Amino acid sequence: MYKYQHGGDVYSSQVTAGGKAPIDFSANINPLGLPPGVKRAVQNALKNCINYPDPFCRELRTATAAYLGVKEDCLFFGNGAADVLFRLALALKPHKALLLAPTFADYEKALRSVDCKINYYELQERYDFKVRKSILSAITPNTDLVVICNPNNPTGQLTNRRLLLEILNKCVEVNARLLIDECFMDFVDEEKSFSMRDLLLRFPNLIILKAFTKTFAMPGIRLGYCLTADAELQRLLHECGQDWSVSVLAQAAGKAALMEKEYLHETALLIREERQYLLRQLQLLGAVVYGSEANYIFFKLDQPKELVALMREQGYLIRSCANYHNLGEGYYRIAVKTRVLNRSLIKTMKGIRKNALLTDDN
Numbered sequence: 001m002y003k004y005q006h007g008g009d010v011y012s013s014q015v016t017a018g019g020k021a022p023i024d025f026s027a028n029i030n031p032l033g034l035p036p037g038v039k040r041a042v043q044n045a046l047k048n049c050i051n052y053p054d055p056f057c058r059e060l061r062t063a064t065a066a067y068l069g070v071k072e073d074c075l076f077f078g079n080g081a082a083d084v085l086f087r088l089a090l091a092l093k094p095h096k097a098l099l100l101a102p103t104f105a106d107y108e109k110a111l112r113s114v115d116c117k118i119n120y121y122e123l124q125e126r127y128d129f130k131v132r133k134s135i136l137s138a139i140t141p142n143t144d145l146v147v148i149c150n151p152n153n154p155t156g157q158l159t160n161r162r163l164l165l166e167i168l169n170k171c172v173e174v175n176a177r178l179l180i181d182e183c184f185m186d187f188v189d190e191e192k193s194f195s196m197r198d199l200l201l202r203f204p205n206l207i208i209l210k211a212f213t214k215t216f217a218m219p220g221i222r223l224g225y226c227l228t229a230d231a232e233l234q235r236l237l238h239e240c241g242q243d244w245s246v247s248v249l250a251q252a253a254g255k256a257a258l259m260e261k262e263y264l265h266e267t268a269l270l271i272r273e274e275r276q277y278l279l280r281q282l283q284l285l286g287a288v289v290y291g292s293e294a295n296y297i298f299f300k301l302d303q304p305k306e307l308v309a310l311m312r313e314q315g316y317l318i319r320s321c322a323n324y325h326n327l328g329e330g331y332y333r334i335a336v337k338t339r340v341l342n343r344s345l346i347k348t349m350k351g352i353r354k355n356a357l358l359t360d361d362n
């Protein structure tokens, strides 16, 4: 049977022991919810659903290019960033790829669908799971594709531009592509000093993946894109799938989302403050916390072993990271939400941990 590997599975746990809908800390979605302007745009666009969507996403493309300060023909949109990943795999058909471990599972899933062989660059706990210079020697003439998630999911760690530039140059040297997933970059303080999108024109082997999903709390609408200056790759991406993967509603939602400047400002302030709150509270609880530069926190807690199940019983979904390569039991990821929700999560976790430690003592 197929096993779903991600967070955000609110459908398998629709009601808790108390009969209430669970609070989902397992998917890293903007806690401010869908911006009202996006909701209105989707409602207004319903009347246009009698037509096929624009296969070139023209209005959305123009708006996104202006918003990011990139050239329009560098953009390719898809049905969420995950959809773009599968297209990239099909378009590039790499033989050998280098992935971080741990990292987002769908790089491997997409690459395996085209029989790509995977090598892992294992991130080490003693270096806080950071990408280090040693990655350069793992990029060899056999490497066709390197994928760096920045900030990385689930570790929350950033790779700085200096090292990314070295990786990019090494990729040029061995004739490999570099895919940088910046889907969580909007939650990083000073994202401009970490994003590599200003280098697209200089490096046609650079591909950047982004999504509206997390930033604008719209995982159910499905809208993501990649940036590349390689015109031939753009053409292949169109060839490798249907022409209508971005619905009329998703295109309208994306255009409206880009106008939400105040929402993004509020998001940045909220995440900055609540990230600190959660980091401190988790430490007080006895957890080891790492990195966490985005809107989620990666931590290790040895007891209780059944934390995910116990939290679920109390109405909270958190992400066990046991199924990531190079991780095991005891590692978790939680999303950063509002103070009221964060406080209630911590309170519940404290109760569960206290019980576990008491049981252990007896």
Ligand SMILES: Cc1ncc(COP(=O)(O)O)c(C=O)c1O
Pocket: 006, 079, 080, 081, 082, 083, 104, 149, 153, 181, 183, 184, 211, 212, 213, 214, 219, 223, 224
């Ligand atoms: C790092 C990363 N990239 C891409 C995606 C896929 O995003 P989307 O929902 O836009 O397909 C996810 C989803 O969790 C993710 O964590």
